[in-house]
Amino acid sequence: MAVGFVKAVATVSCVAGAALLGVSCGADIKSAPPSGVASNSEVSLTETVPANDPSPMIESCNEKSEIDSCRKSCEADESKACESLGSLLYRVCRSSKVPEDCEPYLAAITHDDNADKEIPPEGRREHFKFACEKDLADCRTYITGGMHHHRDNDLGFDLYSVGCLSARLHETIDTAAAGACDRYGQALWAGSHGLKADKKSAIRYRAENCGDTEVNSDACIFVGNCFESGEYVQQSDDQALRYWARGCSGYVGEDACDFLADRFDAGTLTTSMQPEVESELQKGCDAKGGGNLPRAPEACVILGEMKSATDPKAAKALFDRAAVALDHACNGEYPEMLTCALLAHMKRSGLGMPVDTKGAAQLYKRACESGVARGCYGLGMLTRFGNGAIKDEGAAAALLKKACDRGYEAACKQLGE
Numbered sequence: 021m022a023v024g025f026v027k028a029v030a031t032v033s034c035v036a037g038a039a040l041l042g043v044s045c046g047a048d049i050k051s052a053p054p055s056g057v058a059s060n061s062e063v064s065l066t067e068t069v070p071a072n073d074p075s076p077m078i079e080s081c082n083e084k085s086e087i088d089s090c091r092k093s094c095e096a097d098e099s100k101a102c103e104s105l106g107s108l109l110y111r112v113c114r115s116s117k118v119p120e121d122c123e124p125y126l127a128a129i130t131h132d133d134n135a136d137k138e139i140p141p142e143g144r145r146e147h148f149k150f151a152c153e154k155d156l157a158d159c160r161t162y163i164t165g166g167m168h169h170h171r172d173n174d175l176g177f178d179l180y181s182v183g184c185l186s187a188r189l190h191e192t193i194d195t196a197a198a199g200a201c202d203r204y205g206q207a208l209w210a211g212s213h214g215l216k217a218d219k220k221s222a223i224r225y226r227a228e229n230c231g232d233t234e235v236n237s238d239a240c241i242f243v244g245n246c247f248e249s250g251e252y253v254q255q256s257d258d259q260a261l262r263y264w265a266r267g268c269s270g271y272v273g274e275d276a277c278d279f280l281a282d283r284f285d286a287g288t289l290t291t292s293m294q295p296e297v298e299s300e301l302q303k304g305c306d307a308k309g310g311g312n313l314p315r316a317p318e319a320c321v322i323l324g325e326m327k328s329a330t331d332p333k334a335a336k337a338l339f340d341r342a343a344v345a346l347d348h349a350c351n352g353e354y355p356e357m358l359t360c361a362l363l364a365h366m367k368r369s370g371l372g373m374p375v376d377t378k379g380a381a382q383l384y385k386r387a388c389e390s391g392v393a394r395g396c397y398g399l400g401m402l403t404r405f406g407n408g409a410i411k412d413e414g415a416a417a418a419l420l421k422k423a424c425d426r427g428y429e430a431a432c433k434q435l436g437e
Contacts, residue, residue, distance in 0.1 A: 177203065177213045180200040180204065181207070184197055193228055194234070198228050198236070199236070201226070202225070202226050202236060202239050205224070205225030205227075206222070206226065208225060223246050226243055237267040238267075241275050244259070244260045247260040248260035261280070261289065264277075264279045268322060269301055269305075270315075281325070284325065294326065304320075305319045305342075311348060317342040317349075317359070321339065321342045324371060339366065340372050343366060345359075346360075357387045357391070358394065360383045360384075360395065364380040364382075365398065368380035368407075376408075377409075381407075383395075388423075391426070393427060394423070394428060396420070396422045396426070396428070396431070397428050397434075400416045400417075400423060400431065
């Protein structure tokens with residue numbers, strides 16, 4: 021491809037977006053998109069300019085026969101020529117059924133850093149969506165493109181969102197697409213990145229990241245909470261339990277596991293739902309993480325607690341697997357303090373091991389001092405009753421307050437807040 025044409029294509033990103041929205045692209049670009057281009061134009065964007073191109077300079081191009089001359093003028097920094105060339109190439113792409121006719125245009129928008137500043141988000145998003153729906157490009161590559169931009173960058177977000185839309189359109193949701201849909205759902209919920217807030221759609225998109233194979237604990241908790249409260253969806257305790265169970269099976273899905281444990285302890289986990297919940301937890305316990313250990317050790321713990329009364333032998337095996345994984349993560353070269361709090365819970369409750377409240381208090385303290393709310397809560401409760409720690413109601417209240425301030429709901433309930 022000629023060097024000059026690369027420059028012209030980069031200019032397309034501004035002009036075509038402006039043509040799409042009917043807005044100005046810059047102070048020196050004022051004319052409207054050319055009206056003389058037939059909608060069934062067969063001009064190819066992949067044509068290059070011969071080195072000995074005899075085409076005369078031209079100020080603007082409105083017919084396909086003038087493209088070579090218009091391109092030459094654009095290379096000479098004739099802004100009007102670049103504008104009309106960009107608009108013409110955009111129209112060709114819009115009307116074409118040949119994927120190659122859109123590739124230079126799409127590449128310019130995807131990779132041109134200036135496009136992030138020049139094209140309004142609505143313009144990029146609409147064009148990306150059009151291209152994907154018409155199969156004019158491999159839209160899933162936009163997810164990868166989005167990863168190379170800052171998370172809060174509008175262009176990066178547009179690439180993520182169109183990757184999600186394309187994957188849903190073609191029913192090919194995988195890990196990358198599920199994450200892209202989650203980001204799109206978050207933006208819909210907040211009404212950010214130029215999107216109008218749409219809570220119902222936001223829940224659907226975020227749920228893509230809590231599916232049968234793709235699990236993000238935060239997304240699962242969010243969707244489960246919406247079903248529990250009936251916020252923007254029909255209230256359903258069963259649906260809430262399903263999503264929390266999936267969230268618990270994700271890596272360190274502690275909040276979702278806490279929701280499940282609370283319902284199980286309160287006896288609100290219905291008999292009809294328990295097999296499904298146990299199945300989800302088993303998936304998380306069986307999935308392998310680092311060191312060939314369970315990916316979601318807390319799923320093993322919760323599942324073991326559910327089975328303790330009916331199948332003590334199976335429960336003990338689950339507790340043993342969890343204890344090994346948690347000890348490895350808590351006391352490894354790079355300790356994960358949340359896992360220390362989970363191990364403390366097992367020691368305090370005697371799950372698969374002798375009760376050790378003193379050892380639990382030490383682990384809770386380590387976790388709390390590292391900012392883990394669950395650690396502060398556990399230590400606060402032991403301190404309140406003098407189990408494994410010196411009884412001190414004032415210190416206990418301070419620890420519970422710290423956990424509550426960090427968002428730990430059980431601590432807030434203990435304080436009556």
